[in-house]
Amino acid sequence: MEEKALQTQVAELNRKVDLLLEYVNQQRLKTNQLEDLVSDMSIVGKDIYDTAVEELDNRMVNFDLDQVKGLVLRILRNVGNMNNFLEMFESVTDLMKDAGPIFNEVVIDFTKKLNELDQKGYFEFFAETGKIFDNIISHYSPSDVKELADNVVTIMETVRSATQPEMMTALNNGLKIYGSMEMENVPEYSILKVMRELNKPEMKRGLGFFVTFIKNMAAETNKN
Template sequence: MTEQNIQLQIDDINKKLDLILDEVYAQKQNRESMNDLMADLSIVGKDVFQNTVVQLDKAGVELDGETLASIGLRFLQNLDNINNLLEILESANDFVKDASPIVHQVGLTAIQKVNELDQKGYIEFFKELTNVLDNIITHFSIEDVRELAEKIVPILEMVKEITQPDMLESVHNAVVVYKNLETDDIPEYSIWKMMKEMNSPEMKKGMGFIMSFLKNLTAQQIKSKQEKK
């Protein structure tokens, strides 16, 4: 083995020794830092303990050693329950994080829908509808509402009959005829002219309708009175 190889090995050993010494020195510094930290914490802990004792003494609070030991024992016995509680809290926190975007989106959708309803006039409509309800409530008494409740069935029956197709057609025809009448320029009829018009097929049919209507109306009124008795 040449002197050069020996020197290289010595240099390599010196480098390794330097690394070992550096590591030992670093560990020594860590131990010293840890010892200093423990010493500082011990001093702080003593001060905190003494201050706590003084404050409890001033407040007239007495600590029972057995009670503290019992609390500590129960705390240790319920570590599993505490762990389960923490897991539940973590799950709840995860749920809130997952649900927050959904709730946010639902809120945005609701705001957008309300804005659409407002643009279409629904909000203003319901606002005015509340005024209508206010007028109804202030105009009618509780007794009126009770009477309406008793008569609501006949009223609905009447509405049902009015909304039948043939009835709606008759009402529509009457409205159309009235709309087409020139009320400002209605011709005058003498008795002779009226008698002459009564011989027309339209007037005969109209008179027949009126007579049939009055006859059936009277018969229905008599029938209703008999049913009430």
């Protein structure tokens, strides 16, 4: 009985030893594979480095390790800034996504408005207005424009004076009277009849207005 138990223990011990040897063998194989991989990577890395150095040398590129180190350090120092920039970029991207539909609506409304203006003839009107400026430019010389610029203040003062209410009323009355006259049936006046007409109150007021107007115009001319 004891001999059988001893054999069982020996068999169990042999099994464990076999497992241990198998594990050691697997680890040795893995170590060999890792060493082979490291060796291959070293060869590949050396080839890449040699190729890069040769290519840079052929292209006459000076590779300063101190500058590369400084660049790496600057990148590391500005990691926070780069993160802030990326966050800002993400925010702008989100804003563009949110504003996209609004922008599309604005474009659609703007297009509709342009179409409405086109239907009303605005663009055709402005195109014809351009011809007006073309005619003005082709008709007047630069010296004419210069003279206009020199006298624009006088012209504006004249226009302002002519558009005063009393002046507009007088001009309107004159146009009404002229329009009511029958130019083809104007009566003829002899000198004697003219003399009699001059004695009428309305003619005297008319002559007074005319004489006063001439005198004031002469006085204004003398001032200038």
